[in-house]
Structure formats: C-alpha cells, structure tokens
Amino acid sequence: MKIKCDYCGNTYEDTQEKCPSCGAPNPSHQNSGKPKTIEELKEWYKNRNLPSYEVTRFFIGENHKGPKAFGIYKDENGDFIVYKNKSDGSRAVRYQGKDEEYAVNELYQRLKDExxxxxxxxxxxxASGSGTSRNNSRNKKESLLSQITTKIGIIIVIVILIDSFIVTPFKSRHNGYYKYDSSVLYNYQGDWYYWDYTDWEPLEQAAGQDVAREVSKELESNYDEYYLSEEWNNSYSFDNWENSSYYQEYHSSDNSDYDSDYDWDSNDSWDSGGTDWDSDW
Structure with missing residues (x-):
C-alpha cells in the first residue's frame, strides 16, 4: 500500500522506513513503544492479561487453520503472513512480505480495535443486567459511591480537556526551528534545544542557565524574527530534531500510559461471536 509523505508530498510503499525522496521517517515505523516483532507482540498480549488465543481468536505466531481467526506467522520462505480466516473458513491475507515490523503492526492495530x-x-x-435485587442499604452506598465517582470523573475530564485544547496547543503553537545569530535552535512546547553541530542538546545544558534564560526570553518575545520553519527539510545543514534522543523521550513519555487502556479485566468476558467475520479485515 502506498502512502503520501507529509513533508514532500511524494508517494511510496509504506513498508519503507523513510521517504525515498526526502528521507523523512515513515510514521508507521517510528518507535513509540509498540511491539515490532512477533515475540514482542506475544509479550504485549500477555501483559494485557488477555484470555487465551482460543477465546480471543487472535493467534500470534501460529498458522491457525480453523474458521473465525486472526493471526500472524512466519512461513518457510521467511515471509510474514497476516491473515483473517472468515466464518466459512476462507482466508483473507492482509499482508505477506519480509517486513516483520509492518506485519506485526497490522495485527497489533486490529487486536486493539477488537x-x-x-x-x-x-x-x-x-448496563442491561444491573437490575438485580439488592437490599436498600447496599443500594444507597453504591448510589453514593457512583455519584462521587461520577463527579471525580467529570473533574478529570475537564482537566484533560483544558490540557488538550488550551494548555498543550498554547505550548505547541511555536514549535519549530529558529536561527539566533549563527545558532540553530528548536522549540518544543516551550523547551529550547540547541544544535551543537553533531546533536541536539537542551539550551540550558549547552549555554548555561543565565545565557539560556536570556536567549529564550529574546526568542519568545520575537518569534517571527528568528523563525525558520515548523518542519525539517533535507536542505538544512542540521539534523531533524525528531531524530534526537530528546524527541524520543518526549514521545515515549507522551505515550507511556497509552497501552494501559487495553488492559483486560478478569471480570470481563470476551465474546468473539459479535465480531464481523465475513469482511476481509
């Protein structure tokens, strides 16, 4: 499948790690803590406390032959096969090729959806089974607990919305590359980084607290005067900030709790009968 590069507009196969035209990284290949190999996907599955493969119908590392199954395995030719067996037993192959990371991501995303x-x-x-009889005392306690939980939930949602729609956009509005005297800097959500000709370093670490404070104050007072661009391009003599270890730290930190949303509660039940087994994917 071909994708369009966000940087130069070129189209290329999404199995490639970088755009062959400008060298920009393929977003689907970026490291965000997600599993990249079949073994890592098995570990992710185990860490989510999910039921057995026979229950979820997701067979990781197995060429399951029966109907109603998703799976991934490596065949005798070294190809990675991502498949779905429909309810009638016929198989739809989602991916077949040498790119294990891409293959794993296909099943990983489908598993999360499920x-x-x-x-x-x-x-x-x-909700439909909540009408069972309980004594009045228990009802009152649960009602009170529900009210408290609801209020706490509302407060949390408000805080998240404020951060998502006000605080984060405010911090991010000036993200990008800047040139100050002969130095190149990058602003990420209010934090400044300095290109030292070999790598990106925090401005405070590179120049000292006092200098960093004065430079950041000047830049933040006159963004437009020093602004170069929001995105990196291959004509620049400095490296893409997204390749730096600091970007990876931000990225992993921003997504550190993401997969916890897919943890499985042992009290829940998995019913694969409601899955659409007749579609290709």
Missing part, C-alpha cells in the same frame, strides 16, 4: 469493541460490549451487558 479489545475496544469487547469492552464496549461488556459495558452494554453490564
């Missing part, structure tokens, strides 16, 4: 679907189904079942 976990979300199963969690939603459990919520509906729980």
């Amino acid at each position: 976990i979300v679907h199963q969690k939603q189904q459990n919520k509906k079942t729980g």
Whole structure:
C-alpha cells in the first residue's frame, strides 16, 4: 500500500522506513513503544492479561487453520503472513512480505480495535443486567459511591480537556526551528534545544542557565524574527530534531500510559461471536 509523505508530498510503499525522496521517517515505523516483532507482540498480549488465543481468536505466531481467526506467522520462505480466516473458513491475507515490523503492526492495530469493541460490549451487558435485587442499604452506598465517582470523573475530564485544547496547543503553537545569530535552535512546547553541530542538546545544558534564560526570553518575545520553519527539510545543514534522543523521550513519555487502556479485566468476558467475520479485515 502506498502512502503520501507529509513533508514532500511524494508517494511510496509504506513498508519503507523513510521517504525515498526526502528521507523523512515513515510514521508507521517510528518507535513509540509498540511491539515490532512477533515475540514482542506475544509479550504485549500477555501483559494485557488477555484470555487465551482460543477465546480471543487472535493467534500470534501460529498458522491457525480453523474458521473465525486472526493471526500472524512466519512461513518457510521467511515471509510474514497476516491473515483473517472468515466464518466459512476462507482466508483473507492482509499482508505477506519480509517486513516483520509492518506485519506485526497490522495485527497489533486490529487486536486493539477488537479489545475496544469487547469492552464496549461488556459495558452494554453490564448496563442491561444491573437490575438485580439488592437490599436498600447496599443500594444507597453504591448510589453514593457512583455519584462521587461520577463527579471525580467529570473533574478529570475537564482537566484533560483544558490540557488538550488550551494548555498543550498554547505550548505547541511555536514549535519549530529558529536561527539566533549563527545558532540553530528548536522549540518544543516551550523547551529550547540547541544544535551543537553533531546533536541536539537542551539550551540550558549547552549555554548555561543565565545565557539560556536570556536567549529564550529574546526568542519568545520575537518569534517571527528568528523563525525558520515548523518542519525539517533535507536542505538544512542540521539534523531533524525528531531524530534526537530528546524527541524520543518526549514521545515515549507522551505515550507511556497509552497501552494501559487495553488492559483486560478478569471480570470481563470476551465474546468473539459479535465480531464481523465475513469482511476481509
């Protein structure tokens, strides 16, 4: 499948790690803590406390022959096969090739979608079955607890919305490359980094606290005067800031709790009967 490069507009096969035209990284190949190999996907599955493969119908590292199954395995030719066996037993191959990371990501994303679907189904079942009889005292306690939980939830949602729609966009509005005297700097959500001709370093670390404070104050007072661009291009004599270790730290930190949303509650039940087994994927 071909994708379009966000940097230069060139189209290329999404199995490639970088755009062959400008060298920009393929987003689907960027490191964000997600599994890249079949063994890593097995570990991710285990860490989510998911039921057995026979229950979820996701067979990792197995060429399952029966109907109603998703899976990934490596064949005798060294190809990685991502497949779906439909309800009638016929197989739809999602991917076949040498790129293990790409193959794993295909099943990984589908597995996450299915976990979300199963969690939603459990919520509906729980809502319909909540009319069982309880004594009045227990009802009152649970009602009070529910009210408190709801209020806390509302507060959390408000805080998240404020951060997502006000704080984060405010910090990010001046992200990009800047040139100050003969130095090149990068601003990421209010933090400044300095290109030292070999790598990106925090401005404070490279120039000292006092100098960093004065430079950042000047830059933040006159963004437009020193602004180069938001995105890196291959004509620049400095490296893409997204290749730096600091970008990776931000990226992994921003996504550190992401996969916890897919942890499976042992009290929940998995019913693969509600999965659309007749589509290709």
